[in-house]
Amino acid sequence: MDDNSRTARWERWAGIPLGVASLVYLGSYAVWVLGEDLPQPVRDLFLAVMAASWALFVVDYAVRWSLSGQRLHFVHRHWLDTVVVVLPLLRPVRVVRVYDALQQRRGERPTMSLQGRVILYAGLSTGLLGFACSLSVYRFEHTAPNATIRTFGDSLWWAASTLSTVGYGDVAPVTLPGRLVAAVLMGCGLALLGAVTGSFSSYLMQRFARGEDEERPPGS
Missing domain, CATH: 1.10.287.70 (Helix Hairpins)
Structure with a gap:
């Protein structure tokens, strides 16, 4: 099995979990920012959830980089994914890929x-x-x-x-x-x-x- 097919399989499998992680990250960030009156342990919990969500993005990026076999070329060829990992603001945008992930899992073309x-x-x-x-x-x-x-x-x-x-x-x-x-x-x-x-x-x-x-x- 070549690198492209393995990458496609990974993206089909990881698409929905990463979309959910995007929403979890955004929701946790909203509570952490707006819930200033919450007890500190609660705020720390939401901060930990944000860190865990970010870790999923890092794992996804590392796996796709490894499967691509492109080494440093992967960074500039997938610059948007690189920016999403680095900039927290753009991580919620990852949720828009859920529709494609659902269609790919079902083996259907986009309607x-x-x-x-x-x-x-x-x-x-x-x-x-x-x-x-x-x-x-x-x-x-x-x-x-x-x-x-x-x-x-x-x-x-x-x-x-x-x-x-x-x-x-x-x-x-x-x-x-x-x-x-x-x-x-x-x-x-x-x-x-x-x-x-x-x-x-x-x-x-x-x-x-x-x-x-x-x-x-x-x-x-």
């Missing part, structure tokens, strides 16, 4: 069109990324001097205005970690929203073109 899958994946990724960035910015900002983001609601509002490129400027990060998170959100958010807009436009064009073909008289 959704390419445009529909891109819109679904990019839209879901945008929402997960925005929520994760909101949590991180709130964590760094709400106790900082001269901060304008004091509540989690402020953080959600900031993420929504940033992702939509509106940028009202009424709330903005003032700390260095908060601004680094903002840079990640701006870069990734614009790319994901661009994918949604482009795929939806392509879908509409195909629908309109199909409608014109159906309305055109035969032989014209």
Whole structure:
């Protein structure tokens, strides 16, 4: 059995567990950030769950690297997976692969069109990324001097205005970690929203073109 088939088997097996781990990580991170009044042992428990979830991503990355046989070439050929392992903010986005993993386990081809899958994946990724960035910015900002983001609601509002490129400027990060998170959100958010807009436009064009073909008289 060659390396590609072994890698494909591993990805089919690990897809759903990693998707669940993504949601567990995001939920644990949300409780850890927002539950400041919780007893310290409880907060430590959720921190341990986050660490365990991260360990699963590291194991997956190491296994696929080993199976690929590409050595250092694997890092730049799978740069997104590398970034997901390094940056905690992007780990929840891993959940979008669950649909593909389910289809592969059943031996079925995806039932959704390419445009529909891109819109679904990019839209879901945008929402997960925005929520994760909101949590991180709130964590760094709400106790900082001269901060304008004091509540989690402020953080959600900031993420929504940033992702939509509106940028009202009424709330903005003032700390260095908060601004680094903002840079990640701006870069990734614009790319994901661009994918949604482009795929939806392509879908509409195909629908309109199909409608014109159906309305055109035969032989014209």
